[in-house]
Amino acid sequence: MLQTIKRYQFKTIGDTRGKLIALEMFSAQVPFDVKRVYYLFDTQFGAVRGKHAHKQLKQLLICVSGSCLIHCDFGDGRKMDYILDTPDQGLLIEGLVWREMKLFSKGAVLLVLASDHYDEADYIRKYGSFLEEVKNGKRNSTSFS
Ligand code: T46
Numbered sequence: 463m464l465q466t467i468k469r470y471q472f473k474t475i476g477d478t479r480g481k482l483i484a485l486e487m488f489s490a491q492v493p494f495d496v497k498r499v500y501y502l503f504d505t506q507f508g509a510v511r512g513k514h515a516h517k518q519l520k521q522l523l524i525c526v527s528g529s530c531l532i533h534c535d536f537g538d539g540r541k542m543d544y545i546l547d548t549p550d551q552g553l554l555i556e557g558l559v560w561r562e563m564k565l566f567s568k569g570a571v572l573l574v575l576a577s578d579h580y581d582e583a584d585y586i587r588k589y590g591s592f593l594e595e596v597k598n599g600k601r602n603s604t605s606f607s
Contacts (some may be wrong), residue, residue: 465536465604470522470580472550476540481549482540486602489538494520494577495549501526501573505566512561515595517584520556520577528570535560536604537596558599560592 470491475482485492494532502511517538523532529547536542536559544553555561563572578584586592 465559466554467534467542467544467556467559467604467606468554469544469554470554472552472560474550481550485552491568492522492575493554496575497578498576498580499574500576501571502563502566503571504571505530507566507568509564509566511563513587513589514562515558515592517558517586517595518578519584520554522575523553523555524551524573526571526573528567529565530563530567530572533539533562533564534600535562537593540604542606554556558586558592558596560589 472483472485472491474483487496488494505511512532523546526549527547529545530556532544532546532553534542534544534555546553566572586595
Protein backbone atom coordinates (compact mmCIF):
# COMPACT_ATOMS: atom_id res chain seq x y z
CA MET A 463 0.00 0.00 0.00
CA LEU A 464 1.55 3.27 -1.10
CA GLN A 465 0.52 6.43 0.74
CA THR A 466 1.31 9.50 -1.30
CA ILE A 467 0.94 13.18 -0.48
CA LYS A 468 2.22 15.55 -3.09
CA ARG A 469 2.02 19.29 -3.36
CA TYR A 470 1.63 20.75 -6.82
CA GLN A 471 2.48 24.24 -7.94
CA PHE A 472 0.37 24.94 -11.02
CA LYS A 473 1.50 27.03 -13.93
CA THR A 474 -0.38 30.31 -13.99
CA ILE A 475 -1.10 32.06 -17.24
CA GLY A 476 -1.53 35.72 -16.54
CA ASP A 477 -1.91 38.98 -18.39
CA THR A 478 -3.41 42.38 -17.68
CA ARG A 479 -6.91 40.86 -17.61
CA GLY A 480 -6.10 38.47 -14.76
CA LYS A 481 -4.95 34.90 -14.28
CA LEU A 482 -5.88 31.48 -15.57
CA ILE A 483 -4.84 27.94 -14.62
CA ALA A 484 -5.54 24.98 -16.91
CA LEU A 485 -5.35 21.42 -15.55
CA GLU A 486 -5.20 18.55 -18.02
CA MET A 487 -5.89 14.93 -17.12
CA PHE A 488 -2.93 12.56 -16.99
CA SER A 489 -0.58 15.54 -17.03
CA ALA A 490 2.23 16.11 -14.55
CA GLN A 491 -0.26 18.08 -12.46
CA VAL A 492 -3.20 15.68 -12.53
CA PRO A 493 -1.75 12.15 -12.55
CA PHE A 494 -5.06 10.31 -12.94
CA ASP A 495 -8.24 10.29 -14.96
CA VAL A 496 -10.75 12.63 -13.32
CA LYS A 497 -14.16 10.99 -13.04
CA ARG A 498 -15.74 13.35 -10.54
CA VAL A 499 -15.43 16.95 -9.44
CA TYR A 500 -16.98 18.32 -6.27
CA TYR A 501 -16.46 21.31 -4.06
CA LEU A 502 -17.06 22.28 -0.48
CA PHE A 503 -18.32 25.80 0.16
CA ASP A 504 -20.33 27.73 2.72
CA THR A 505 -18.41 25.76 5.33
CA GLN A 506 -19.32 26.84 8.84
CA PHE A 507 -16.72 28.28 11.19
CA GLY A 508 -15.18 25.51 13.30
CA ALA A 509 -16.55 22.73 11.09
CA VAL A 510 -14.37 19.69 10.50
CA ARG A 511 -15.06 17.72 7.32
CA GLY A 512 -13.59 14.53 5.98
CA LYS A 513 -12.68 12.37 9.01
CA HIS A 514 -12.27 9.31 6.86
CA ALA A 515 -9.83 7.47 4.61
CA HIS A 516 -10.36 6.16 1.11
CA LYS A 517 -9.37 2.67 0.03
CA GLN A 518 -8.71 3.41 -3.65
CA LEU A 519 -9.72 6.97 -4.45
CA LYS A 520 -7.10 9.47 -5.58
CA GLN A 521 -7.88 13.13 -4.98
CA LEU A 522 -6.38 16.44 -5.93
CA LEU A 523 -7.52 19.18 -3.55
CA ILE A 524 -7.39 22.83 -4.53
CA CYS A 525 -8.61 25.67 -2.35
CA VAL A 526 -9.74 27.91 -5.20
CA SER A 527 -10.89 30.62 -2.82
CA GLY A 528 -9.92 31.38 0.78
CA SER A 529 -7.98 28.88 2.83
CA CYS A 530 -8.26 25.69 4.84
CA LEU A 531 -6.07 23.15 6.57
CA ILE A 532 -5.80 19.51 5.48
CA HIS A 533 -4.75 17.22 8.31
CA CYS A 534 -3.30 13.90 7.09
CA ASP A 535 -2.76 10.94 9.39
CA PHE A 536 -0.86 7.91 8.11
CA GLY A 537 -2.05 5.58 10.84
CA ASP A 538 1.40 4.78 12.15
CA GLY A 539 1.95 7.82 14.32
CA ARG A 540 2.95 10.15 11.49
CA LYS A 541 0.71 13.15 10.91
CA MET A 542 1.10 16.15 8.62
CA ASP A 543 -0.84 19.40 8.24
CA TYR A 544 -1.06 21.23 4.92
CA ILE A 545 -2.41 24.73 4.48
CA LEU A 546 -4.14 25.36 1.17
CA ASP A 547 -4.48 29.10 0.68
CA THR A 548 -3.88 29.81 -2.96
CA PRO A 549 -5.62 28.59 -6.14
CA ASP A 550 -2.31 27.86 -7.84
CA GLN A 551 -1.48 24.96 -5.54
CA GLY A 552 -2.93 21.47 -5.23
CA LEU A 553 -2.54 18.61 -2.81
CA LEU A 554 -2.63 15.05 -4.12
CA ILE A 555 -3.75 12.42 -1.61
CA GLU A 556 -3.44 8.81 -2.61
CA GLY A 557 -3.58 5.60 -0.59
CA LEU A 558 -4.78 4.92 2.93
CA VAL A 559 -4.57 8.33 4.56
CA TRP A 560 -6.98 9.56 7.23
CA ARG A 561 -7.86 13.15 6.29
CA GLU A 562 -9.64 15.99 8.00
CA MET A 563 -10.43 19.36 6.46
CA LYS A 564 -10.70 22.22 8.94
CA LEU A 565 -10.01 25.90 9.69
CA PHE A 566 -11.98 27.01 6.65
CA SER A 567 -11.78 30.75 6.14
CA LYS A 568 -14.91 32.73 5.39
CA GLY A 569 -15.86 32.18 1.77
CA ALA A 570 -13.47 29.23 1.30
CA VAL A 571 -14.14 26.94 -1.65
CA LEU A 572 -12.32 23.59 -1.66
CA LEU A 573 -12.38 21.97 -5.09
CA VAL A 574 -11.71 18.24 -5.32
CA LEU A 575 -10.79 16.34 -8.48
CA ALA A 576 -11.38 12.64 -7.86
CA SER A 577 -10.31 9.52 -9.70
CA ASP A 578 -13.64 7.74 -9.37
CA HIS A 579 -17.37 8.10 -8.98
CA TYR A 580 -18.90 8.39 -5.54
CA ASP A 581 -18.88 5.02 -3.80
CA GLU A 582 -19.58 4.78 -0.08
CA ALA A 583 -17.88 1.36 -0.05
CA ASP A 584 -14.57 3.11 -0.73
CA TYR A 585 -14.78 5.03 2.56
CA ILE A 586 -13.34 3.99 5.90
CA ARG A 587 -15.22 6.22 8.32
CA LYS A 588 -14.17 4.62 11.60
CA TYR A 589 -10.73 5.61 12.84
CA GLY A 590 -10.22 2.22 14.54
CA SER A 591 -10.94 0.39 11.26
CA PHE A 592 -8.50 2.69 9.46
CA LEU A 593 -5.72 1.89 11.97
CA GLU A 594 -6.46 -1.81 11.54
CA GLU A 595 -6.26 -1.52 7.71
CA VAL A 596 -2.93 0.27 7.93
CA LYS A 597 -1.58 -2.32 10.35
CA ASN A 598 -2.63 -5.09 7.99
CA GLY A 599 -1.08 -3.38 4.96
CA LYS A 600 1.91 -5.50 4.01
CA ARG A 601 4.12 -3.07 2.10
CA ASN A 602 3.14 0.20 3.68
CA SER A 603 5.32 3.01 2.35
CA THR A 604 4.85 6.74 2.28
CA SER A 605 6.07 9.44 -0.05
CA PHE A 606 5.83 13.17 0.58
CA SER A 607 6.78 16.19 -1.43
C1 T46 B 1 -13.39 14.30 0.81
C2 T46 B 1 -13.82 15.65 1.27
C3 T46 B 1 -12.94 16.77 0.83
C4 T46 B 1 -22.36 12.31 -2.51
O1 T46 B 1 -23.54 11.92 -2.64
N1 T46 B 1 -21.53 12.39 -3.59
C5 T46 B 1 -20.24 12.79 -3.50
O2 T46 B 1 -19.52 12.84 -4.51
C6 T46 B 1 -19.74 13.15 -2.20
C7 T46 B 1 -18.30 13.61 -2.04
C8 T46 B 1 -20.58 13.06 -1.12
N2 T46 B 1 -21.87 12.65 -1.28
C9 T46 B 1 -22.77 12.59 -0.13
C10 T46 B 1 -22.37 11.57 0.93
C11 T46 B 1 -22.85 12.18 2.22
O3 T46 B 1 -24.20 11.81 2.42
O4 T46 B 1 -22.71 13.87 0.53
C12 T46 B 1 -22.82 13.69 1.95
C13 T46 B 1 -21.66 14.38 2.63
O5 T46 B 1 -20.44 13.66 2.33
P1 T46 B 1 -19.24 13.57 3.36
O6 T46 B 1 -19.75 13.50 4.74
O7 T46 B 1 -18.35 12.45 2.90
O8 T46 B 1 -18.54 14.99 3.12
P2 T46 B 1 -17.11 15.48 3.58
O9 T46 B 1 -17.03 16.92 3.27
O10 T46 B 1 -16.82 15.07 4.97
O11 T46 B 1 -16.10 14.71 2.63
C14 T46 B 1 -16.11 14.97 1.23
C15 T46 B 1 -15.79 13.71 0.46
O12 T46 B 1 -16.71 12.68 0.85
C16 T46 B 1 -14.40 13.23 0.73
O13 T46 B 1 -14.05 12.26 -0.23
O14 T46 B 1 -12.23 14.05 0.65
O15 T46 B 1 -15.15 15.98 0.92
